[in-house]
Amino acid sequence: MKILHLLSQRPEATGSGIYIQAMIREAARRGHENFLLAGVPRGEEFQPAGLASTACEFVTFHGGDLPFPVVGMSDVMPYPSWRFSDLSAPEVEAYEWGFADRLLDVVAGFQPQVIHSHHLWLLTAVARQMFPHLPLVATCHGSDLRQFHFCPHLRPRVLAGTRHLQGIMALSGAQKHDIIRLYDIPGDRIEVVGAGYNEALFRPQPKPTTDPVQLVYAGKLSRAKGVPWLLRALGNLVHLPWRLHLVGGGTGEERDEILELAAALGDRVQLWGPQSQEELARLMGQAHLVVLASFFEGLPLVVLEALACGCRVVTTALPGVKEVLGGYDTEAIVLVDRPRLLGQDTPRQEDEDGFVRDLANALTSQILAARERPEIDRREIGEILEYYSWSQVFARVEQVYLGALGHEPH
Structure with missing residues (x-):
């Protein structure tokens, strides 16, 4: 079948970019024809592997089709961006028309x-209203639910289109319930398909010596990802042998705060900036422990990638994480309770010290375990890794496509 993939931001960055590249790659493997329409800064068009330049179109920001920077689905992006909550009414109109014009040509x-x-x-929503006759399905990534919370003035525009989709795909059952509650969409139109990892890249490698234990954080350098609290927790563990590889980008005051905290830890923290999937896989292959202290996620790809590389994991007990990993009794995974939140992703001040302490305790247990047993037993998590490979995820997505086309899914 001929599949048009839509993403309003850069397709080479963030979890949704990795996701859409995987959908294009797996669809091509199964004989489908793909086309990509995405939003990028002027002069920074990106061509996913396996997709011809003639099968890509872009809405260009920052002096191209639109005068302002890419508007990020997260308020802190790993590249210069604007926030939806800051757009004026004319800017929202311009944003929608920018994509509408290009959509007309592409379709x-x-x-x-x-x-x-x-x-x-x-x-x-724009695509649904423009092409009511075309089968249209959408994947929720979690950041959209966050924007729904922070931008009540945009909800009517969003709901006008999203309530009339042929199919919606959620990353987890917990996220499905959030979609039902926020968007008032019947549950029988929402399928839980999950997120995946690239099994060709993320695979176990022989682990190096544990002096020091190698830690990796991969994601945006932002407060919503819990990075400042992670660094504070590690600051309490200077008596243990560890080295943190901080992979990802950020902007503004939040990035500056994180860089200052990292600098205080000296050469124990190595800053890598944004990296390709290939380089991240290399770093994880040489790591003993991957840590995620995020306050709000759908289903973090980085956790699956870490387990596939044979790493131990310390992660906040996010609903999607608990759903996927909580039923497995394995020493490879330690879940840390989130602090109580104000809104979507701001911890209550009175809970911050306790959260840092809990993170430090979890990190201590996993650092000591890695010292004793650098390799984890992947047999305990083999079932998870098989279910969440991109090939299996796309097989579930393909059934949603068939349902939207009116075929009986298998």
């Missing part, structure tokens, strides 16, 4: 049989 030229849009947000 006329490519003539897709199904449209797969990413995020239950403005671009998906």
